[in-house]
Amino acid sequence: MAGRIARQINKIVIVGAPTSAGASIAGSEKAPKHLRAAGLATRLREAGFEVTDLGDSATIPFQPDDENPRARNLKSVVRSTESLRPLVEQAVRSGGLPLILGGDCSIALATVAGLRRYYPRALSLFYFDRDPDLNVPATSPSGFLDGMTVAHIAGRGAAELMRSQQLEPPLVREPEIVLFGIARLDPAEQEWLWRSPLHSHKAEKIASRSPAEAAREAVEEIHGHQHEFLFHLDADVIAHDEMAAVNHLGAGGLGLEYVQQVFTTLAAERYLAAIEITGYNPERDSDGKAAQTLVRLITNALKSRLITNSEKDPTTSTETTEVNVVPGSLETSQTQPDSDKEMDSPAE
Numbered sequence: 001m002a003g004r005i006a007r008q009i010n011k012i013v014i015v016g017a018p019t020s021a022g023a024s025i026a027g028s029e030k031a032p033k034h035l036r037a038a039g040l041a042t043r044l045r046e047a048g049f050e051v052t053d054l055g056d057s058a059t060i061p062f063q064p065d066d067e068n069p070r071a072r073n074l075k076s077v078v079r080s081t082e083s084l085r086p087l088v089e090q091a092v093r094s095g096g097l098p099l100i101l102g103g104d105c106s107i108a109l110a111t112v113a114g115l116r117r118y119y120p121r122a123l124s125l126f127y128f129d130r131d132p133d134l135n136v137p138a139t140s141p142s143g144f145l146d147g148m149t150v151a152h153i154a155g156r157g158a159a160e161l162m163r164s165q166q167l168e169p170p171l172v173r174e175p176e177i178v179l180f181g182i183a184r185l186d187p188a189e190q191e192w193l194w195r196s197p198l199h200s201h202k203a204e205k206i207a208s209r210s211p212a213e214a215a216r217e218a219v220e221e222i223h224g225h226q227h228e229f230l231f232h233l234d235a236d237v238i239a240h241d242e243m244a245a246v247n248h249l250g251a252g253g254l255g256l257e258y259v260q261q262v263f264t265t266l267a268a269e270r271y272l273a274a275i276e277i278t279g280y281n282p283e284r285d286s287d288g289k290a291a292q293t294l295v296r297l298i299t300n301a302l303k304s305r306l307i308t309n310s311e312k313d314p315t316t317s318t319e320t321t322e323v324n325v326v327p328g329s330l331e332t333s334q335t336q337p338d339s340d341k342e343m344d345s346p347a348e
Contacts, residue, residue: 005118009309011096012049012302014041015087016056017276021076022106022146025247026062027283032101034282038291040101040298047303054090057110058083070137071158077145078164081110085165088114088274099298102278104146105133108232111276112153112172113165115230119273122227124176125153126218126266129234129279130253132182132189132200139188150177154198174198176229178218180262181206181237183252203237203254211261219269228273231266233259235279235294245290246279256293263301268308 016032041051060080065072084100088111091098100111108125115123127133133149136157140147151157154177155170162169178199185193193200199221206214222229236246239253266272277294285291
């Protein structure tokens with residue numbers, strides 16, 4: 001079933017995904033609230049965007065789950081993705097650019113599934129993360145599902161989680177996935193990369209290159225100049241001295257300016273279908289500086305997107321795109337009432 005979506009270049013649609021169900025500790029479920037409180041919508045409006053906030057999916061915090069050491073909190077992660085997916089679909093239908101605020105990395109399954117209902121034949125994934133997230137329950141040393149996100153998107157892992165997306169796996173084919181900025185690999189993940197057509201760029205290799213050039217090359221690898229792609233950004237890809245409010249600190253990572261240039265390059269791409277921000281943990285951000293850093297990162301990149309598109313055609317703010325909706329797959333969205341209100345201060 002074909003349809004048309006009038007994409008509005010100057011419209012951003014915010015969706016919150018307050019979950020840490022797939023993570024190893026609590027805290028990231030508070031990220032959407034804190035990023036809003038840091039003035040994200042206001043900054044985007046000041047940059048010239050029309051901003052709509054669709055509210056949040058279900059709030060599902062981390063809970064210890066020693067009874068299921070191979071796939072901890074699996075049912076909670078399933079519930080989280082099932083709650084988020086209709087909101088992503090609603091954001092896509094609106095014609096704006098979906099900006100999903102997580103949450104742990106497992107939200108990417110719902111985002112990809114929501115996009116696939118509109119782009120079922122061709123969708124790619126640009127995964128900007130220090131970790132490749134390629135473990136499956138049988139190989140994971142920890143059992144935390146956010147470390148298995150890409151594996152499930154590629155069609156391997158817990159059958160219950162893949163079935164819950166209501167689409168035949170894989171959600172994205174391996175040749176259409178690029179892992180960018182990775183630095184921490186478990187043995188099973190390294191073996192997967194050796195055998196797989198999936199693309200990967202280690203942080204140590206790209207750090208010496210032009211960030212814009214490296215990003216554009218990676219987009220080309222996944223055919224992102226020809227069809228839609230999701231940009232996933234985990235805050236832990238940023239060096240810890242510039243972003244300490246994450247679950248797992250470690251040496252290495254990429255400088256904030258490098259990450260900014262990659263983000264800005266990708267934001268200008270015509271086929272960017274959605275952006276998701278994950279990995280930020282407000283419980284490790286007592287002064288709110290990390291939230292402010294992320295808000296600047298997002299708004300600077302998107303401001304450049306608006307300027308770039310205006311320069312291409314100053315008279316055009318919309319672009320009509322034909323999409324092929326998966327028959328019978330769209331669900332009625334159960335969302336919170338639309339709200340553009342800013343919060344006065346971060347939650348405690």
